[in-house]
Amino acid sequence: MHDLIASPFLNSFVVLRPGRLEGIELPERRFRELERARDAATNLPFWLVAAARARWGTELALRSATEAVLVRDAPRYGHSRASWEINLGCDLDCEHCYLGEKRFAGLDEEGKRRLLLILRDAGIVWLQITGGEALIDPHFSASCRLAHELGMMIEVLTNGTRLPNPAVLEALAASRPYRVTVSLYGATVETYDSFTRRRGTFKRVMRGLAAGIEAGLPLQLALIVTAQNAHEHDRMRAMADELGLPYKEYTHMSPTIYGGAESLASQSPAHLKPLGRFEGCNAGHTFLHVDPHGKASICKVGRDEQIDLMAEGVQGLARLGGIADRLMLRTGGCSGCQLSGNCSVCRPLAKRYQEAKAPLNTYCQHGQKGNAA
Known part of the structure; x- marks a missing residue:
């Protein structure tokens, strides 16, 4: 299994280490040198051995380029980042959720494999795996492993209820994400279980966070602040600090992907933060979103026109920028x-x-x- 990924990235070239955010930007001549070393199965160039040691403390001396580095080919299109709803099913029933009715449906294991190969061919380097709840998908481990093998840097979004599962921890350790973001919905049993409408959720999530910390996973918290849990806002922050985990706060709830208003009622008006000016984004051009059925859109919100990747393949993405x-x-x-x-x-x-x-x-x-x- 490779230790590093070398890849074209937008208008540059990078070397990345799975499970780590820090990267190394390369001039094109260095990237071409790695391609030649790969093709000739020679040892890694000294400059990369030294750079990996300095950046990540990784010792790669006397390793062959073929063994140590996955050198990715130039993509056909300019996409580099994607989010993928591996399913829409969830074991919780939170009222703020923008997915509305969360039905468990989507591709089978072979379909997921085909989709990941298409995303590899599209040039995806940074892949966010989400849901629904990603960790309850029966093919999560296999999909995570394949994405890793294909040279993708993985982020997982989860509610944390399945983190105590040894099989889940084993899968995350084997195909280490650079970030596992866990949503936090309260600071007490009463609030958490009421928020998620599932008894026992708080205890499961706390066990999951403890297990993730013990396993050394790169955890980050997403503090979801709504009218239902706003009275515990400060305690949620304190909990994150006590756990020693970085966090971001989310107070604006979105309409559902079907244009439903039911999620908006959960907002806490007193906690809404002013939104900054929208200055454009790269959705559809360098970023894309894929739903559980393999249909690509520009992002999680802009789903009005979708491309069926399972029918059209990577060639369908040529239309995404125009959409x-x-x-x-x-x-x-x-x-x-x-x-x-x-x-x-x-x-x-x-x-x-x-x-x-x-x-x-x-x-x-x-x-x-x-x-x-």
Whole structure:
């Protein structure tokens, strides 16, 4: 199994170590040298041995390039990052969830294998595996292992309930992600179990976090703050600090992917943070999203036009950039808006809010005091 990944990345070349965020940027001539070393099965160049030792403390002296480094070929298209809903099923029932009705359905194991090969051919280096709940998928371990073997840097999003499972820990240790992000929904048994509508959730998650820390997994917490758990906001922060884990906070809930408003009612108005100006993104151009059936879209929000990768293969992604450009155009009530240059949400997300008939003040400047039409 490879220790390092060398790959074209956007307009540059990088060397990465699975399970670590730090990378090394290469000039093209160094990358070509690695390609030649791979093809000739010679030892690693001295400069890479020294760089790996300095960057990661990894000793690769006298290792062959073929054995130590997976050198990835140039992609056919310009995509480098992807998120993948391995399924939509979940063992919890949180009211804030943007997935709405979470039905467990999707590709079989062979279909998942084909999809990952397509993503490899598309140039995906950074792969986020999510759900639903990713760790309850029966093919998670095999999929994680294959993604690792194909030279992808893996992030896993999870609710943490399955982290105490020895088989899950073994899979994560064998195909080490660079980050495992665990959502946190409260600081007490009563709040947590009420939030998730499942008894015993809090204890399972606490066991999972302890097991993940003991296993040395690169854990990060996502503190989800809603009206239901806002009274424990400070205690959630304190819990993260006590565990010694980094965290990010999320207070804005999105409409469901079907344009439903039910998730919006869970927001805590007192905890909503001002949104910054939306200045564009690379969705559809260098980033893509794939649902459980292998259908690609520009992101988790912009699903209005999808490409069936299982039917079209990697060639279908040639259309994704054009789809992204169309979805970003202002339409409907946003056409001709004089405030659009300072919007805080992208056009696809604004459309979801409009479909959900959300109050303007949740997503649009026209709903803010002083900007009313």
